[in-house]
Amino acid sequence: MARTVAHVIVEALKDLGVRHVFGVVGDALNPLTDAIRTTDGLDWVGCRHEEAAAFAAGAQSQLSGVLGVCAGTVGPGSVHLLNGLYDAAKSRAPVLAICGQVPLAEMAGDYFQEVDNDLLFRDVAVYRATVTSPDQMPRMLESAVRAAVGRGGVAVLTVPADLGDQELGEDRPARFALGRAVTRPDDTALAEAADLLNAASRVTLLVGRGARDARGDVLRTAERLAAPMVLTLKAKEGFEDDNAYEVGQTGLIGNPAAAHALDHGDALLMLGTDFPYRDWYPKDCKVVQIDVREEHLGRRVPVDVGLAGDVGATLRALLPLLDQVPDRDHLADTRDRFAKWREGQLRLADPAHDRRPSGRLRAALDNRDHAIRPEALAxxxxxxxxxxxxxxxxxxxxxxxxSRFVTMSGGRRLIGSYNLGSMANAMPQALGAQLWAPERQVVALCGDGGLSMLLGDLMTIASYRLPVKIVLFDNRRLGMVELEQEQAGLPEFGTGLDNPDFAAVATALGFTGVRVTEPDSLHDGVRKAFATPGPVLLDVLTNPDEIAVPAKPTVGQAWGFALAKAKEILPGTAG
Structure with missing residues (x-):
């Protein structure tokens, strides 16, 4: 077989363990897709929107640890990749985007559909380059992959339309020599951190995804320091199950116990986290931070000791220097608060909650129609x-x-757009996840606003007969935006959604559609959805007026909410 630019790329991706390339076919990609067509072990996944392709590739990268790959053709096809690639970049997921370009002779001439890809992807990519000669391959591909994997980010390789089927002058396979360095701080820095932590009487841990591979070391540290462990959302996976120190999340999605743990400690040990919300950090507290990326140290909260290094390697060196804390009151008090909060949440999640005496008062405030509470669905x-x-x-x-009701027990995995915060990510990420693990159950928890934004790629899931279970929180609202407006004292505006019967839409697209409208039917509906083979969309009409109480509700938030409700209900109060 002739070693063309396209074939070199495809063979190299297969050797790297890549199993799928996601994209939408197009003229400049024809040599690439034809090379995939004739290569066993690497499959083309034709999506309906390139943004979905990029989300799917990023999901596979995050779940597998293998390079994710997506493709977009000339101009608009590549532009459509951008949002999904930003999500991968913010999640530090290694993804290679292969982009088409106009023929070499037409470049820089404002040709039909021409876009300057090197400029377009400048902010999102750790590497970007346009192939202008077959002799640049496979060297340029090697550089792109090393950058994506080594720096944990997006590499963009642009291939002009007339270059993909040109043969290489040098006949050699691509060589990547990928490796990961494991580092730890020097002994002086470790001793300084140990002195600070040993002098504290109440230490709290804030644990992020960067500590996931060091679970045992983190648990031993929590035991040594008798420290409650606050988890970021991305640390639910890996730390929530069978953890006697865990007290849930902080921030707007969090709980009062986690907020208490942070506010009442006199030392904070941050492990592999870049938690961005500064208002939720403790104010008068000594801080030690461990992160493999030195630039993360101290950028969210002032740090007394910053330790640049792998979390596991650093903790293994630090642990022998830490004293055993005999007083476990801080841990016991916080865990007790967490248990009581969870008991209250589980009562709220009972579908019969609003009919009981304890639930009638709240229902009169936020669920007068006795709709299905989203807590009960989760x-x-x-x-x-x-x-x-x-x-x-x-x-x-x-x-x-x-975050509040789904536990990452056993071997469960979790991904989302938790750094970029994009809408419409869950369904295409589930597409990538299901192809990565065809034997496992994949569940996408979707909002109606997000699902409808990339609705077309339900057809991709149906076309490939992927048994994805779409669980739709159908509250006919952009619910988070409504909450943000009302907490600021603004009336709800522009957040209402005129939704179709999504179960019927899904049925027309090749899914099994299940629609639940009454609380008493909820558990039967969820059981049916999960027991039905093939792709299923479970459309659950949830309470649009649900109040998600934050971990530390303020007087200002409460007043803003009351003022907003008054403006929504009473005419003449909008000014």
């Missing part, structure tokens, strides 16, 4: 989903309910 999903299910969640209220 709790039912947690009950019936498989122990090794892969979850994706849309940005917004679907993620709030997941």
């Amino acid at each position: 709790a039912a999903v947690d009950t019936y989903a498989a122990d090794d299910a892969v979850f994706t969640s849309d940005t917004g209220m679907a993620t709030v309910w997941l």
Whole structure:
């Protein structure tokens, strides 16, 4: 077989362990897609929108640790990749985007559909280059892959339309020599951190995804310091299950126990986290931060000791220097608060909650029509989903309910747009996840705003007969935006959605559609959705007026909410 530019790319991707390339076919990609067509072990996944392709590739990268790959053809096809690639970049997921370009002789001439890809992807990519000669391959491909994997980001390789089927002058395979360095701080810095932590009486841990590979070391540290462990959302996977120190999340999606743990400690140990919300950090507290990226140290909260290094390697060196803390009151008090909060949340998640005396008062405030509470839906999903299910969640209220009610027990996995915060991510990420693990249950927790934004790629899931379970929190609102408006004292505006019967739409597209409108039918509906083979969309009409109480509700937020409700209900109060 002739070693063309396209064939060199395809052979190299297969050797790297890449199994799927996501995209939309087009003229400049024809040599690439034809090379994929004739190569065993690497499949083309034709999506309906390139943004979905990029989300799917990023999801595979995050779940597998293998390079994710997507493709877009000339101009608009490549532009459409951009949002999904930003999500991969913000998630530090290694993704290669192969982009088409106009023929070499037409470049820089304002040709039909021409876009300057090197400029377009300048902000999102750790590497970007346009192939202008076959002799640049495979060297240029090697550089792109090394940058994506080594720096944890997006590489964009642009291939002009008349270059993909040209033969290489040098006949050699691509060589990547990929490796990962494991580093730890020097002994002086470790001793300084140990002195600070040993002098504290109440230490709290804030644990992020960067500590996921060091679970045992983190748990031993929590035990040594008798420290409650606050988790970021991305640390739910890996740290929520069988953890006697965990107290849930902080921030707007969090709980009062986690906020208490942070506010009442006199030392904070941050492990592999770049938690961005500064208002939720403690104010009068000594801080030690461990992160493999030195530029992350101290950028969210002032740090007394910053330790640049791998979390596991650093903790293994630090642990022998730490004293055993005998007083466990800080841990016990916070865990007790967490248990009581969870008991209250589970009562709220009971579909019969609003009919009981304890629930009637709240229902009179925020659920007068006795609609299905989203908490009840999330709790039912947690009950019936498989122990090794892969979850994706849309940005917004679907993620709030997941964070509070869906536990990452057993071998469950979790991804979402938790850094970029894009809408419409959960369904295409589930597409990538299901192709990565065809034998596992994949559950996408979607908002109605997010799902409808990339609705067309439901057809991709149906076309490939992927057994993805779409769970739709159908509240006929952009719920997070409504909450933000009302907390600021503004009346709800522009957030209402005129939705179709999504179950019927899904049925027309080749799914099994299940629609639930009454609380008493909720558990039967969730059970049916998860037990039905093939792709299923579960459309659950949830309460549009649900109040998600933050971890530390303020007087200002309460007043803003009351003022907003008054403006919504009473005429003449909008000014």
